[in-house]
Amino acid sequence: MPLVRISLRRGKSTQHIAAIRNSIYRAMIESFNVPHNDRFILVHQHDAEEFDYDPNYLDIARSDDLVIIQIACNNTRTVEQKQAFYRRAAELLSADPGLRPQDVFINLLETAKENWSFGNGIAQYA
Incomplete structure (x- = not known):
């Protein structure tokens, strides 16, 4: 059910x-x-002039290796699950491919279950 976009x-x-x-x-x-x-994961690569970010917003020192991850998902996770996901994603990305945790930006877009159709014109979760 999550749809992941990586930029x-x-x-x-x-x-x-x-x-x-x-x-x-x-x-x-x-x-x-x-x-x-x-x-379901989509990767979007951008030329330098198409990838604009603040290198120090919230006092987090970002580099040109910044990865922005946006995930559309059901609105069923607790705050604790989200925090655990952010931590685990940063740990795993640090291990492979070697990203700095400061260069891992994650945004969740939560939606109701009936807003998904995985094919055949059917809302499978409705």
């Missing part, structure tokens, strides 16, 4: 991008109880 600057290797996708998916399984095979 980063262009130029990273295929392995680097795969590690980001895999780490986010693993964090969702571990922290959000996302079922196996519920994997």
Whole structure:
């Protein structure tokens, strides 16, 4: 059910991008109880002039390795689950592909279950 959009600057290797996708998916399984095979992840790469961010907002020192992760998901997670997900995602991304935790920006977009159709013109969760 989560739809993940990952944005980063262009130029990273295929392995680097795969590690980001895999780490986010693993964090969702571990922290959000996302079922196996519920994997919908889009990667958007941007040229430098298309990727604008503040390098010090909230006193967090970001670099050009910043990865912005936006996840549309059901509005069923507790604050504790969300905090655990943020921590676990940063840990996994730090381990592979080696991102600094300061360069992991995550935003959740929560929606009601009836707002999803996974195909066949059916709202499977309604």
